[in-house]
Amino acid sequence: MAFGLKWSGTAAFCATEVRVQFHEWLAILTGTLVQGVLLVFVWVLARDILPIALVGALVYSVFLIGQRVLNEAAYVRIDHKLNELYHASPMSPEAYFIGMSSGIFLAYLPPILVIAAVTLVVAPFGPLPWAVMVACLLAVWSVSSSLGYFISTLFRDMKTIWPYSSLITNLLGIVPPVFYPLHLVPEGWRWLALVLPTSSAAALVNGAAGLEVLSSGDVLLAGGSLAIEGIGLLFFGIYWARRAAREA
Amino acid sequence: MAGAIDEQLARVPKAGRVLPAFALVGWRWVSRNPVATIVPILLPFMFLYFLWRISDPKYFPLEVVGAMLFTTQNIGSWCLSDSAYWRIEQRLQDLFVASPMGKVRYLFGIAFSNLIPAAPALAILAVILAWVTPVSLFGWLMLLAAIVVIWITFSAIGLAVSSRLESPREVWPVGNLIFTTLGIISPLYYPITILPPVWQGVARFLPATYAALLVQDALDLRSAIPGEMATDAVLLLVSAVVGIALALRLYRWRER
Numbered sequence: 001m002a003f004g005l006k007w008s009g010t011a012a013f014c015a016t017e018v019r020v021q022f023h024e025w026l027a028i029l030t031g032t033l034v035q036g037v038l039l040v041f042v043w044v045l046a047r048d049i050l051p052i053a054l055v056g057a058l059v060y061s062v063f064l065i066g067q068r069v070l071n072e073a074a075y076v077r078i079d080h081k082l083n084e085l086y087h088a089s090p091m092s093p094e095a096y097f098i099g100m101s102s103g104i105f106l107a108y109l110p111p112i113l114v115i116a117a118v119t120l121v122v123a124p125f126g127p128l129p130w131a132v133m134v135a136c137l138l139a140v141w142s143v144s145s146s147l148g149y150f151i152s153t154l155f156r157d158m159k160t161i162w163p164y165s166s167l168i169t170n171l172l173g174i175v176p177p178v179f180y181p182l183h184l185v186p187e188g189w190r191w192l193a194l195v196l197p198t199s200s201a202a203a204l205v206n207g208a209a210g211l212e213v214l215s216s217g218d219v220l221l222a223g224g225s226l227a228i229e230g231i232g233l234l235f236f237g238i239y240w241a242r243r244a245a246r247e248a
Numbered sequence: 249m250a251g252a253i254d255e256q257l258a259r260v261p262k263a264g265r266v267l268p269a270f271a272l273v274g275w276r277w278v279s280r281n282p283v284a285t286i287v288p289i290l291l292p293f294m295f296l297y298f299l300w301r302i303s304d305p306k307y308f309p310l311e312v313v314g315a316m317l318f319t320t321q322n323i324g325s326w327c328l329s330d331s332a333y334w335r336i337e338q339r340l341q342d343l344f345v346a347s348p349m350g351k352v353r354y355l356f357g358i359a360f361s362n363l364i365p366a367a368p369a370l371a372i373l374a375v376i377l378a379w380v381t382p383v384s385l386f387g388w389l390m391l392l393a394a395i396v397v398i399w400i401t402f403s404a405i406g407l408a409v410s411s412r413l414e415s416p417r418e419v420w421p422v423g424n425l426i427f428t429t430l431g432i433i434s435p436l437y438y439p440i441t442i443l444p445p446v447w448q449g450v451a452r453f454l455p456a457t458y459a460a461l462l463v464q465d466a467l468d469l470r471s472a473i474p475g476e477m478a479t480d481a482v483l484l485l486v487s488a489v490v491g492i493a494l495a496l497r498l499y500r501w502r503e504r
Contacts, residue, residue: 024421026422026425027417027420027421029421029425030420030421030425033424033425033428033429034428036432037295038295040432041295041298041302041303041437041438042302044442045303045304045307045438045442046302046303160281160283162287163283163287164283166288167286167287167290170290170291171294174295174297174298175297175298177301179302184302
Protein backbone atom coordinates (compact mmCIF):
# COMPACT_ATOMS: atom_id res chain seq x y z
CA MET A 1 0.00 0.00 0.00
CA ALA A 2 1.35 3.40 -0.93
CA PHE A 3 2.40 5.62 1.94
CA GLY A 4 -0.23 8.24 1.11
CA LEU A 5 -3.01 5.69 1.03
CA LYS A 6 -2.02 4.40 4.46
CA TRP A 7 -2.84 7.75 5.97
CA SER A 8 -5.96 8.46 3.94
CA GLY A 9 -8.82 9.45 6.20
CA THR A 10 -6.62 10.69 9.05
CA ALA A 11 -7.64 14.33 8.67
CA ALA A 12 -11.33 13.46 8.20
CA PHE A 13 -11.38 11.21 11.24
CA CYS A 14 -9.45 13.79 13.26
CA ALA A 15 -12.04 16.45 12.35
CA THR A 16 -14.89 14.06 13.22
CA GLU A 17 -13.31 13.31 16.58
CA VAL A 18 -12.87 17.02 17.35
CA ARG A 19 -16.60 17.54 16.72
CA VAL A 20 -17.53 14.51 18.81
CA GLN A 21 -15.39 15.67 21.72
CA PHE A 22 -16.71 19.24 21.56
CA HIS A 23 -20.16 17.84 22.25
CA GLU A 24 -18.71 16.61 25.56
CA TRP A 25 -17.70 20.04 26.82
CA LEU A 26 -18.48 18.99 30.41
CA ALA A 27 -15.93 16.17 30.12
CA ILE A 28 -13.37 18.63 28.71
CA LEU A 29 -14.04 20.92 31.66
CA THR A 30 -13.74 18.12 34.22
CA GLY A 31 -10.50 17.10 32.54
CA THR A 32 -8.90 20.05 34.30
CA LEU A 33 -10.13 19.17 37.79
CA VAL A 34 -7.18 17.20 39.16
CA GLN A 35 -4.68 19.73 37.79
CA GLY A 36 -6.81 22.49 39.32
CA VAL A 37 -6.88 20.77 42.70
CA LEU A 38 -3.13 20.19 42.75
CA LEU A 39 -2.44 23.77 41.65
CA VAL A 40 -4.68 25.01 44.47
CA PHE A 41 -2.77 22.83 46.94
CA VAL A 42 0.51 24.27 45.72
CA TRP A 43 -0.80 27.85 45.70
CA VAL A 44 -2.03 27.51 49.29
CA LEU A 45 0.73 25.41 50.81
CA ALA A 46 3.93 25.82 48.75
CA ARG A 47 3.64 28.85 46.50
CA ASP A 48 7.37 28.86 45.72
CA ILE A 49 6.98 25.76 43.51
CA LEU A 50 4.00 27.15 41.55
CA PRO A 51 5.94 27.47 38.23
CA ILE A 52 6.99 23.81 38.53
CA ALA A 53 3.40 22.81 39.33
CA LEU A 54 2.18 24.73 36.24
CA VAL A 55 4.63 22.83 34.04
CA GLY A 56 3.34 19.66 35.72
CA ALA A 57 -0.25 20.70 34.97
CA LEU A 58 0.61 21.01 31.27
CA VAL A 59 2.30 17.60 31.23
CA TYR A 60 -0.58 16.00 33.16
CA SER A 61 -3.19 17.58 30.86
CA VAL A 62 -1.52 16.08 27.79
CA PHE A 63 -1.03 12.74 29.53
CA LEU A 64 -4.76 12.73 30.34
CA ILE A 65 -5.48 12.60 26.60
CA GLY A 66 -4.44 8.93 26.69
CA GLN A 67 -7.25 8.26 29.14
CA ARG A 68 -9.69 9.92 26.75
CA VAL A 69 -8.32 7.89 23.82
CA LEU A 70 -8.80 4.76 25.92
CA ASN A 71 -12.41 5.65 26.73
CA GLU A 72 -13.26 6.77 23.21
CA ALA A 73 -11.67 3.78 21.45
CA ALA A 74 -13.41 1.41 23.86
CA TYR A 75 -16.74 3.25 23.51
CA VAL A 76 -16.58 3.13 19.71
CA ARG A 77 -15.60 -0.57 19.73
CA ILE A 78 -17.63 -2.02 22.60
CA ASP A 79 -20.77 0.08 22.83
CA HIS A 80 -21.28 1.06 19.20
CA LYS A 81 -19.32 -1.61 17.29
CA LEU A 82 -18.42 1.24 14.96
CA ASN A 83 -14.80 0.18 14.59
CA GLU A 84 -15.87 -2.72 12.37
CA LEU A 85 -17.47 -0.22 10.03
CA TYR A 86 -14.38 1.98 10.06
CA HIS A 87 -12.07 -0.95 9.42
CA ALA A 88 -14.26 -2.13 6.53
CA SER A 89 -13.97 1.33 4.95
CA PRO A 90 -10.99 2.60 2.90
CA MET A 91 -9.65 4.30 6.03
CA SER A 92 -6.50 2.55 7.25
CA PRO A 93 -6.07 1.33 10.87
CA GLU A 94 -3.25 3.80 11.44
CA ALA A 95 -5.46 6.64 10.20
CA TYR A 96 -8.12 5.49 12.65
CA PHE A 97 -5.68 5.47 15.59
CA ILE A 98 -3.82 8.68 14.73
CA GLY A 99 -7.00 10.48 13.64
CA MET A 100 -8.70 9.65 16.92
CA SER A 101 -5.68 10.56 19.06
CA SER A 102 -4.99 13.84 17.31
CA GLY A 103 -8.69 14.77 17.24
CA ILE A 104 -8.94 14.28 21.00
CA PHE A 105 -5.70 16.23 21.45
CA LEU A 106 -7.10 19.17 19.47
CA ALA A 107 -10.40 19.10 21.35
CA TYR A 108 -8.61 19.14 24.70
CA LEU A 109 -6.24 21.90 23.60
CA PRO A 110 -8.26 24.91 24.91
CA PRO A 111 -7.78 24.10 28.65
CA ILE A 112 -4.12 23.29 27.92
CA LEU A 113 -3.70 26.70 26.28
CA VAL A 114 -5.29 28.37 29.31
CA ILE A 115 -2.75 26.67 31.61
CA ALA A 116 0.03 27.65 29.17
CA ALA A 117 -1.14 31.28 29.30
CA VAL A 118 -1.11 31.22 33.12
CA THR A 119 2.39 29.70 32.99
CA LEU A 120 3.49 32.53 30.70
CA VAL A 121 2.29 35.06 33.27
CA VAL A 122 3.61 33.30 36.39
CA ALA A 123 6.93 32.10 34.96
CA PRO A 124 7.86 33.86 31.71
CA PHE A 125 10.22 31.33 30.08
CA GLY A 126 12.34 32.03 27.03
CA PRO A 127 11.87 30.37 23.63
CA LEU A 128 14.20 27.41 24.38
CA PRO A 129 12.20 26.10 27.37
CA TRP A 130 9.00 26.47 25.33
CA ALA A 131 10.58 24.53 22.45
CA VAL A 132 11.61 21.80 24.92
CA MET A 133 8.09 21.93 26.37
CA VAL A 134 6.45 21.41 22.95
CA ALA A 135 8.79 18.50 22.13
CA CYS A 136 8.20 16.88 25.53
CA LEU A 137 4.42 17.33 25.35
CA LEU A 138 4.35 15.72 21.90
CA ALA A 139 6.29 12.75 23.28
CA VAL A 140 3.90 12.51 26.26
CA TRP A 141 0.92 12.65 23.87
CA SER A 142 2.45 9.85 21.79
CA VAL A 143 3.07 7.67 24.87
CA SER A 144 -0.33 8.23 26.47
CA SER A 145 -2.35 7.89 23.24
CA SER A 146 -0.59 4.66 22.27
CA LEU A 147 -0.97 3.21 25.76
CA GLY A 148 -4.61 4.31 25.89
CA TYR A 149 -5.40 2.76 22.50
CA PHE A 150 -3.58 -0.46 23.36
CA ILE A 151 -5.31 -0.86 26.74
CA SER A 152 -8.71 -0.11 25.20
CA THR A 153 -8.41 -3.21 23.01
CA LEU A 154 -7.85 -5.50 26.01
CA PHE A 155 -11.34 -5.08 27.49
CA ARG A 156 -14.77 -6.36 26.55
CA ASP A 157 -16.84 -4.38 29.01
CA MET A 158 -16.97 -0.58 29.36
CA LYS A 159 -17.58 -0.73 33.12
CA THR A 160 -14.28 -2.48 33.80
CA ILE A 161 -12.22 0.04 31.83
CA TRP A 162 -12.50 3.33 33.70
CA PRO A 163 -10.79 2.17 36.93
CA TYR A 164 -7.70 1.09 35.02
CA SER A 165 -7.52 4.28 32.97
CA SER A 166 -7.97 6.37 36.08
CA LEU A 167 -5.39 4.32 37.99
CA ILE A 168 -2.72 4.68 35.27
CA THR A 169 -3.32 8.41 34.82
CA ASN A 170 -3.20 9.23 38.50
CA LEU A 171 -0.36 6.86 39.37
CA LEU A 172 1.84 8.33 36.66
CA GLY A 173 0.52 11.88 36.98
CA ILE A 174 0.30 12.59 40.72
CA VAL A 175 2.71 10.28 42.51
CA PRO A 176 5.96 10.96 40.55
CA PRO A 177 7.50 14.46 40.59
CA VAL A 178 5.31 16.01 37.91
CA PHE A 179 3.71 18.75 40.02
CA TYR A 180 6.59 19.01 42.48
CA PRO A 181 10.39 19.28 42.08
CA LEU A 182 12.53 16.24 41.37
CA HIS A 183 14.83 17.03 44.32
CA LEU A 184 12.00 16.20 46.76
CA VAL A 185 12.24 12.57 45.66
CA PRO A 186 14.76 10.47 47.65
CA GLU A 187 18.01 10.16 45.70
CA GLY A 188 17.70 6.40 45.25
CA TRP A 189 14.36 6.78 43.43
CA ARG A 190 15.25 9.67 41.12
CA TRP A 191 16.30 7.39 38.27
CA LEU A 192 12.78 5.94 38.23
CA ALA A 193 11.26 9.42 38.06
CA LEU A 194 13.57 10.25 35.15
CA VAL A 195 12.49 7.12 33.28
CA LEU A 196 8.72 7.61 33.64
CA PRO A 197 7.26 9.59 30.71
CA THR A 198 5.39 12.17 32.79
CA SER A 199 8.09 13.03 35.33
CA SER A 200 10.90 12.87 32.76
CA ALA A 201 9.05 15.40 30.58
CA ALA A 202 8.44 17.68 33.58
CA ALA A 203 12.10 17.39 34.67
CA LEU A 204 13.38 18.24 31.18
CA VAL A 205 11.19 21.34 30.89
CA ASN A 206 12.02 22.45 34.45
CA GLY A 207 15.71 21.91 33.71
CA ALA A 208 15.55 23.90 30.45
CA ALA A 209 13.64 26.72 32.18
CA GLY A 210 16.13 26.88 35.05
CA LEU A 211 13.50 25.89 37.61
CA GLU A 212 15.53 22.87 38.59
CA VAL A 213 19.19 21.91 38.34
CA LEU A 214 19.71 18.69 36.38
CA SER A 215 23.05 16.98 35.82
CA SER A 216 23.99 16.03 32.27
CA GLY A 217 23.40 12.40 33.26
CA ASP A 218 19.86 13.29 34.40
CA VAL A 219 19.17 15.09 31.12
CA LEU A 220 20.51 12.16 29.13
CA LEU A 221 18.46 9.63 31.07
CA ALA A 222 15.24 11.68 30.98
CA GLY A 223 15.64 12.76 27.33
CA GLY A 224 16.68 9.29 26.15
CA SER A 225 13.86 7.55 28.00
CA LEU A 226 11.23 9.97 26.78
CA ALA A 227 12.45 9.81 23.18
CA ILE A 228 12.53 6.00 23.17
CA GLU A 229 9.12 5.77 24.84
CA GLY A 230 7.56 8.39 22.57
CA ILE A 231 8.84 6.98 19.28
CA GLY A 232 8.70 3.33 20.33
CA LEU A 233 5.16 3.47 21.63
CA LEU A 234 3.91 5.42 18.60
CA PHE A 235 5.20 2.64 16.31
CA PHE A 236 3.75 0.07 18.68
CA GLY A 237 0.40 1.88 18.63
CA ILE A 238 0.36 1.81 14.81
CA TYR A 239 1.34 -1.88 14.80
CA TRP A 240 -1.38 -2.63 17.35
CA ALA A 241 -3.98 -0.67 15.38
CA ARG A 242 -3.21 -2.80 12.31
CA ARG A 243 -3.39 -5.98 14.36
CA ALA A 244 -6.64 -4.96 16.02
CA ALA A 245 -8.11 -4.15 12.58
CA ARG A 246 -7.28 -7.63 11.30
CA GLU A 247 -9.03 -9.17 14.28
CA ALA A 248 -12.09 -6.90 14.09
CA MET B 249 -56.32 -11.23 41.07
CA ALA B 250 -55.38 -7.73 42.24
CA GLY B 251 -56.85 -8.51 45.65
CA ALA B 252 -54.70 -11.64 45.95
CA ILE B 253 -51.56 -9.67 45.08
CA ASP B 254 -52.45 -6.98 47.60
CA GLU B 255 -52.98 -9.67 50.19
CA GLN B 256 -49.58 -11.19 49.44
CA LEU B 257 -47.91 -7.77 49.53
CA ALA B 258 -49.52 -7.04 52.87
CA ARG B 259 -47.74 -10.07 54.34
CA VAL B 260 -44.31 -8.93 53.05
CA PRO B 261 -42.27 -7.14 55.76
CA LYS B 262 -42.02 -3.45 54.92
CA ALA B 263 -39.27 -2.52 57.33
CA GLY B 264 -35.94 -3.78 58.61
CA ARG B 265 -34.49 -5.28 55.47
CA VAL B 266 -33.43 -2.28 53.44
CA LEU B 267 -30.05 -1.59 55.04
CA PRO B 268 -28.84 -5.23 54.99
CA ALA B 269 -30.04 -5.54 51.39
CA PHE B 270 -28.20 -2.41 50.29
CA ALA B 271 -25.17 -3.42 52.36
CA LEU B 272 -25.12 -6.58 50.28
CA VAL B 273 -25.28 -4.46 47.11
CA GLY B 274 -22.30 -2.45 48.40
CA TRP B 275 -20.36 -5.58 49.27
CA ARG B 276 -21.11 -7.20 45.89
CA TRP B 277 -19.62 -4.14 44.19
CA VAL B 278 -16.47 -4.56 46.29
CA SER B 279 -16.17 -8.31 45.80
CA ARG B 280 -16.91 -8.37 42.07
CA ASN B 281 -14.98 -5.30 41.09
CA PRO B 282 -12.02 -4.85 43.47
CA VAL B 283 -10.09 -2.52 41.13
CA ALA B 284 -13.13 -0.31 40.61
CA THR B 285 -13.46 -0.11 44.38
CA ILE B 286 -9.83 0.70 45.05
CA VAL B 287 -9.40 3.43 42.43
CA PRO B 288 -11.86 6.06 43.73
CA ILE B 289 -10.54 5.75 47.27
CA LEU B 290 -6.95 5.96 46.05
CA LEU B 291 -7.32 9.59 44.98
CA PRO B 292 -7.42 11.00 48.55
CA PHE B 293 -4.34 8.88 49.34
CA MET B 294 -2.56 10.27 46.28
CA PHE B 295 -3.49 13.81 47.31
CA LEU B 296 -2.16 12.99 50.78
CA TYR B 297 1.13 11.71 49.35
CA PHE B 298 1.43 14.85 47.21
CA LEU B 299 0.74 17.11 50.20
CA TRP B 300 3.22 15.18 52.33
CA ARG B 301 5.85 15.92 49.67
CA ILE B 302 5.16 19.63 49.24
CA SER B 303 3.81 21.03 52.51
CA ASP B 304 5.09 21.74 56.00
CA PRO B 305 5.13 18.43 57.96
CA LYS B 306 3.23 20.09 60.82
CA TYR B 307 0.11 20.06 58.61
CA PHE B 308 0.21 16.31 57.97
CA PRO B 309 -2.26 15.24 60.74
CA LEU B 310 -4.65 17.92 59.49
CA GLU B 311 -4.25 16.59 55.94
CA VAL B 312 -5.03 13.03 57.09
CA VAL B 313 -8.25 14.28 58.69
CA GLY B 314 -8.93 16.15 55.43
CA ALA B 315 -8.46 12.95 53.43
CA MET B 316 -10.98 11.18 55.71
CA LEU B 317 -13.57 13.91 55.24
CA PHE B 318 -12.87 14.15 51.50
CA THR B 319 -13.34 10.38 51.13
CA THR B 320 -16.63 10.63 53.05
CA GLN B 321 -17.77 13.57 50.97
CA ASN B 322 -16.98 11.66 47.78
CA ILE B 323 -19.54 9.01 48.78
CA GLY B 324 -22.03 11.61 47.56
CA SER B 325 -20.51 11.39 44.10
CA TRP B 326 -20.79 7.60 44.10
CA CYS B 327 -24.43 7.85 45.30
CA LEU B 328 -25.04 10.21 42.38
CA SER B 329 -23.53 7.71 39.92
CA ASP B 330 -25.41 4.69 41.29
CA SER B 331 -28.73 6.41 41.54
CA ALA B 332 -28.47 7.98 38.08
CA TYR B 333 -27.26 4.73 36.50
CA TRP B 334 -30.09 2.72 38.04
CA ARG B 335 -32.68 5.30 37.01
CA ILE B 336 -31.49 6.28 33.52
CA GLU B 337 -29.74 3.18 32.18
CA GLN B 338 -31.44 0.32 33.97
CA ARG B 339 -34.85 1.82 34.77
CA LEU B 340 -34.55 0.21 38.21
CA GLN B 341 -35.96 3.21 40.05
CA ASP B 342 -39.41 2.50 38.60
CA LEU B 343 -39.21 -0.87 40.31
CA PHE B 344 -38.21 0.71 43.62
CA VAL B 345 -41.01 3.28 43.33
CA ALA B 346 -43.51 0.50 42.69
CA SER B 347 -42.21 -1.54 45.63
CA PRO B 348 -43.38 -1.14 49.24
CA MET B 349 -40.06 0.57 50.05
CA GLY B 350 -40.38 4.32 50.61
CA LYS B 351 -38.25 7.15 49.26
CA VAL B 352 -36.24 7.76 52.43
CA ARG B 353 -35.38 4.07 52.88
CA TYR B 354 -34.23 3.90 49.26
CA LEU B 355 -32.03 6.97 49.68
CA PHE B 356 -30.52 5.68 52.94
CA GLY B 357 -30.02 2.32 51.30
CA ILE B 358 -27.95 3.78 48.44
CA ALA B 359 -25.96 5.94 50.86
CA PHE B 360 -25.31 2.90 53.06
CA SER B 361 -24.28 0.67 50.15
CA ASN B 362 -21.75 3.31 49.08
CA LEU B 363 -20.37 3.67 52.59
CA ILE B 364 -19.19 0.03 52.42
CA PRO B 365 -16.51 0.57 49.69
CA ALA B 366 -15.30 3.73 51.47
CA ALA B 367 -15.00 2.01 54.87
CA PRO B 368 -11.58 0.36 54.26
CA ALA B 369 -10.06 3.71 53.19
CA LEU B 370 -11.47 5.41 56.28
CA ALA B 371 -10.08 2.62 58.49
CA ILE B 372 -6.60 2.91 56.93
CA LEU B 373 -6.65 6.70 57.29
CA ALA B 374 -7.73 6.33 60.95
CA VAL B 375 -4.70 4.11 61.56
CA ILE B 376 -2.42 6.69 59.88
CA LEU B 377 -4.00 9.45 61.98
CA ALA B 378 -3.44 7.54 65.22
CA TRP B 379 0.14 6.97 64.11
CA VAL B 380 0.95 10.62 63.35
CA THR B 381 -0.86 12.34 66.22
CA PRO B 382 -2.33 11.35 69.61
CA VAL B 383 -6.13 11.15 69.38
CA SER B 384 -8.26 11.12 72.54
CA LEU B 385 -11.54 9.21 72.84
CA PHE B 386 -13.32 12.57 72.57
CA GLY B 387 -11.37 13.27 69.38
CA TRP B 388 -12.43 9.96 67.83
CA LEU B 389 -16.06 10.59 68.78
CA MET B 390 -16.01 14.04 67.19
CA LEU B 391 -14.35 12.61 64.07
CA LEU B 392 -16.98 9.87 63.86
CA ALA B 393 -19.79 12.39 64.35
CA ALA B 394 -18.37 14.65 61.63
CA ILE B 395 -18.03 11.70 59.23
CA VAL B 396 -21.64 10.60 59.83
CA VAL B 397 -23.01 14.12 59.28
CA ILE B 398 -20.93 14.63 56.11
CA TRP B 399 -21.90 11.18 54.81
CA ILE B 400 -25.63 11.87 55.18
CA THR B 401 -25.46 15.44 53.89
CA PHE B 402 -23.35 14.80 50.80
CA SER B 403 -25.14 11.55 49.96
CA ALA B 404 -28.40 13.53 50.02
CA ILE B 405 -26.87 16.18 47.75
CA GLY B 406 -25.56 13.52 45.33
CA LEU B 407 -28.91 11.76 45.20
CA ALA B 408 -30.79 15.01 44.70
CA VAL B 409 -28.55 16.05 41.81
CA SER B 410 -28.76 12.56 40.28
CA SER B 411 -32.56 12.82 40.06
CA ARG B 412 -32.20 15.87 37.80
CA LEU B 413 -29.74 14.37 35.32
CA GLU B 414 -31.11 13.26 31.99
CA SER B 415 -28.21 11.53 30.26
CA PRO B 416 -25.68 8.96 31.46
CA ARG B 417 -23.00 11.14 29.88
CA GLU B 418 -23.67 13.87 32.43
CA VAL B 419 -23.18 11.57 35.42
CA TRP B 420 -19.41 11.37 35.67
CA PRO B 421 -18.54 15.01 34.85
CA VAL B 422 -21.31 16.52 36.98
CA GLY B 423 -20.45 14.33 39.99
CA ASN B 424 -16.76 15.04 39.70
CA LEU B 425 -17.25 18.75 39.16
CA ILE B 426 -19.55 19.24 42.15
CA PHE B 427 -17.81 17.09 44.73
CA THR B 428 -14.22 17.91 43.85
CA THR B 429 -14.98 21.63 43.78
CA LEU B 430 -16.80 21.48 47.13
CA GLY B 431 -13.94 19.44 48.59
CA ILE B 432 -11.38 22.02 47.56
CA ILE B 433 -13.33 25.11 48.65
CA SER B 434 -13.75 23.65 52.15
CA PRO B 435 -10.49 23.80 54.11
CA LEU B 436 -10.16 20.04 54.40
CA TYR B 437 -6.48 19.77 53.53
CA TYR B 438 -5.26 23.11 54.89
CA PRO B 439 -5.98 25.44 57.82
CA ILE B 440 -8.74 27.94 57.06
CA THR B 441 -6.61 30.78 58.46
CA ILE B 442 -4.07 30.64 55.62
CA LEU B 443 -6.77 31.11 52.96
CA PRO B 444 -7.60 34.55 51.48
CA PRO B 445 -10.55 36.28 53.24
CA VAL B 446 -12.93 35.90 50.26
CA TRP B 447 -12.25 32.16 50.08
CA GLN B 448 -12.78 31.85 53.85
CA GLY B 449 -16.12 33.63 53.46
CA VAL B 450 -17.30 31.24 50.70
CA ALA B 451 -16.07 28.21 52.67
CA ARG B 452 -18.21 29.27 55.66
CA PHE B 453 -21.33 28.34 53.66
CA LEU B 454 -20.29 24.68 53.33
CA PRO B 455 -20.97 21.93 55.89
CA ALA B 456 -17.61 20.23 55.26
CA THR B 457 -15.86 23.40 56.49
CA TYR B 458 -17.47 23.06 59.92
CA ALA B 459 -16.79 19.32 59.97
CA ALA B 460 -13.10 20.02 59.32
CA LEU B 461 -12.95 22.83 61.92
CA LEU B 462 -14.76 20.71 64.51
CA VAL B 463 -12.36 17.79 64.11
CA GLN B 464 -9.33 20.11 64.02
CA ASP B 465 -10.57 21.65 67.29
CA ALA B 466 -11.17 18.27 68.91
CA LEU B 467 -7.74 16.98 67.88
CA ASP B 468 -5.96 20.19 68.93
CA LEU B 469 -4.78 20.73 65.37
CA ARG B 470 -5.58 24.45 65.52
CA SER B 471 -5.72 26.99 68.32
CA ALA B 472 -9.45 27.60 68.68
CA ILE B 473 -10.78 30.21 71.09
CA PRO B 474 -12.99 28.84 73.92
CA GLY B 475 -16.52 28.12 72.74
CA GLU B 476 -15.48 27.97 69.10
CA MET B 477 -15.80 24.19 68.98
CA ALA B 478 -19.42 24.34 70.19
CA THR B 479 -20.15 27.01 67.57
CA ASP B 480 -18.55 24.87 64.85
CA ALA B 481 -20.63 21.86 65.97
CA VAL B 482 -23.85 23.89 65.86
CA LEU B 483 -22.99 25.39 62.48
CA LEU B 484 -22.15 21.92 61.13
CA LEU B 485 -25.57 20.66 62.17
CA VAL B 486 -27.36 23.74 60.86
CA SER B 487 -25.59 23.64 57.48
CA ALA B 488 -26.21 19.88 57.26
CA VAL B 489 -29.93 20.31 58.01
CA VAL B 490 -30.19 23.10 55.41
CA GLY B 491 -28.29 20.97 52.87
CA ILE B 492 -30.45 17.90 53.46
CA ALA B 493 -33.68 19.95 53.34
CA LEU B 494 -32.63 21.53 50.03
CA ALA B 495 -31.62 18.12 48.68
CA LEU B 496 -34.95 16.53 49.64
CA ARG B 497 -36.76 19.41 47.99
CA LEU B 498 -34.71 19.01 44.82
CA TYR B 499 -34.97 15.20 44.75
CA ARG B 500 -37.43 13.67 42.29
CA TRP B 501 -38.69 10.26 43.41
CA ARG B 502 -41.34 9.70 40.75
CA GLU B 503 -41.17 10.64 37.07
CA ARG B 504 -43.64 13.35 36.12
